[in-house]
Amino acid sequence: MTTLTAVEQLNTRVAGVLGRMGLGVVATFATASVVNGMGIVPMLFQGVLGYVIIFLPLLMSLGIGFFGQNLSTNAIKGLYFAFAGAMGLSLSLLFYLFTTASIVTALIGTSVSFGALAAWGYFTKRDLSGWGPFLFAGVIGLIIASVVGIFLGSTALQMTINVLCIVIFLGMTAYDMNRMRDELYYENDETVDRAQWYLALSLYINFINIFTSLLQLLGNRE
Secondary structure: OOOOOHHHHHHHHHHHHHHHHHHHHHHHHHHHHHHHHOOOHHHHOOHHHHHHHHHHHHHHHHHHHHHHHHOOHHHHHHHHHHHHHHHHHHHHHHHHHEOHHHHHHHHHHHHHHHHHHHHHHHHOOOOOHHHHHHHHHHHHHHHHHHHHHHHHOOHHHHHHHHHHHHHHHHHHHHHHHHHHHHHHHHOOOOOHHHHHHHHHHHHHHHHHHHHHHHHHHHOOEO
């Protein structure tokens, strides 16, 4: 039997996190594409139902953030894909509003920028733990500003929010990869699967927020 070195084991664990994140992204984009292709988006986003669909992923992410540490591995896994599906349902509105070319361009831009910051956060020898309080405060500010922006309908405010969202969640990507390196190195074999799903969720949220902001900032509408 071949025994993995500590570095090889860490790389395998990180690859597992990224693979889980990728599954969530695929599930979200598949859901958004299917719902948009069914031609029911205008009906779904009318009245109260539309607000429920838009805010459901936010409420789910807050719930997972508050109670996730007490959940089992299977519960986190199930919630992760439920969250990815809910996010896909919400994103179907953007898939309806923006051109396919804009969606593809935003996806490529997100993948490149996300990958660059993820690699830097993982390989840098700097300790990025000090970024945490500022980034989390920025996320709370974004949530509040986004809710206000929905009701104000200000184009300038929405553009500002999108720019800040890209910057903050790219920072979160570097921060999460930096802490992941240390967390997974010391994680026990019995709990590593649970940790991987939880960390994948963090990266998934970063990726989706960067994508949606980039699409709304630079995309062309149908």
